[in-house]
Amino acid sequence: MRRNPKFLNLVLLNGEPEExxxxxxxxxxxxxxxxxxxxxxxxxxxxxxLQLGFTNVQVLRDFTGAPDRDRQQKREELRQFIQIAQTIGCDTIQAPASTREDCVAARIDEDLRWLASEAARYNMRIMYEPMAWCSVDNTLPLAWERLQRLDQPNIGLVVDLFHICAPGGDASQLDGIPADRIYEVQLCDMAEMPPQDKKPLSEYARHQRLLPGDGIIEVERFVDKLKSAGYSGPVGIEVFNDELKAQPADVAAHKAWQALNRYWP
Structure with a gap:
């Protein structure tokens, strides 16, 4: 029987790291x-x-297409992330698509190839995440088109329901993506369609996401497609929510576990 590791993004929880x-x-x-x-x-x-694993280390921001003045700094930052990941026994780093307005789009492919090559030297993988407010690759189909073209074996996609559904997408965006090119699935929900301007959208995403099942996203459709495709990677909860985070860490974690298991028992 297939066994998908179940994870929680620690952004949901209040308290010290050990807690x-x-x-x-x-x-x-x-x-x-x-x-x-x-x-x-x-x-x-x-x-x-605790016998607890790490899905990934977050988050290497705005790496691809960095302007000349920041490019070397970003490469040094990657090396810092690799060192951190090695220290905790993790083999994956999350690096979303760029959100910068001054992103040098023509250099993204080159940067991703370099990122993949450098990570491979340390047996590391890169999770590439299309976020709804990215300046490039802000949808799953766009990100997948790029990864297909580059064909780097250690870069895969993050499937985040918020970033698919917030701009109006749905589970059909998973069609045609091989299960082994998806490195993780992040479940969440939202009470309503959020504002579409970048800043209000990102603020909504960082404070008002809901646990899956508490909002308007058709979570079952995503789950059915992923299971039908044979997805065997990590599936979990990434929810930024101020009210949940104000609760004791054990209470919020238990609620997240119950929500996840409603859809992925």
């Missing part, structure tokens, strides 16, 4: 998406003690 890790594991999660800011000296030992 977040313990709460996620106690709720039942196999893995967590950990932010660079949550990695501490005690993290590797605690994760081993």
């Amino acid at each position: 977040k890790l313990r709460a996620a594991r106690a709720a039942g999660f196999d893995q967590v998406e950990i932010w660079r800011e949550d990695v501490q000296a005690s993290t590797p030992q605690l994760a081993k003690q």
Whole structure:
């Protein structure tokens, strides 16, 4: 029987990093998406003690198409992420598409090839995420078109329901994407269609997402397509929600676990 690792993005939880890790594991999660800011000296030992894995380290922002003045700095930042990932025993780094208005679009392919090559030197994978407010590759079909063209074996897609549905997309965007090119699936929901301007949209996404099943997204359609395609990668919860984050970490983690298991038991 297929077994998809179940993860929780720690952005949902309040408290110190150790408290977040313990709460996620106690709720039942196999893995967590950990932010660079949550990695501490005690993290590797605690994760081993809890038998908790890491889906990825977040988040290498605006790497592709960086202007000349920032390009070398971004490459150094990647190396820092690789070092952090190695320290905690993680093999994957999340690097979304660029949100910069001054992104040099003509250089994105070159940057992604370099990113893939550098990551491969350390047996690392890159999760490329199309976000609804990105200046390029802001939809799953656009991101998939680019990855198909580049054909780098260690770069795969993030499927985030918010970023598909917020601009008006649906589960049909998964059609034609091989399951092994999807590196993770992030489930969430939203109460209503958010504003479409970039800044209000990003603010909505960072404060008002809901747990799957609490809003208007047809989560079942995504789940059915993924299961039919034989998706066997990590599936989990990425929810930025101020009200949930104000609750004790163990309470919020338990609610997330229940929501995930309604759709992916």
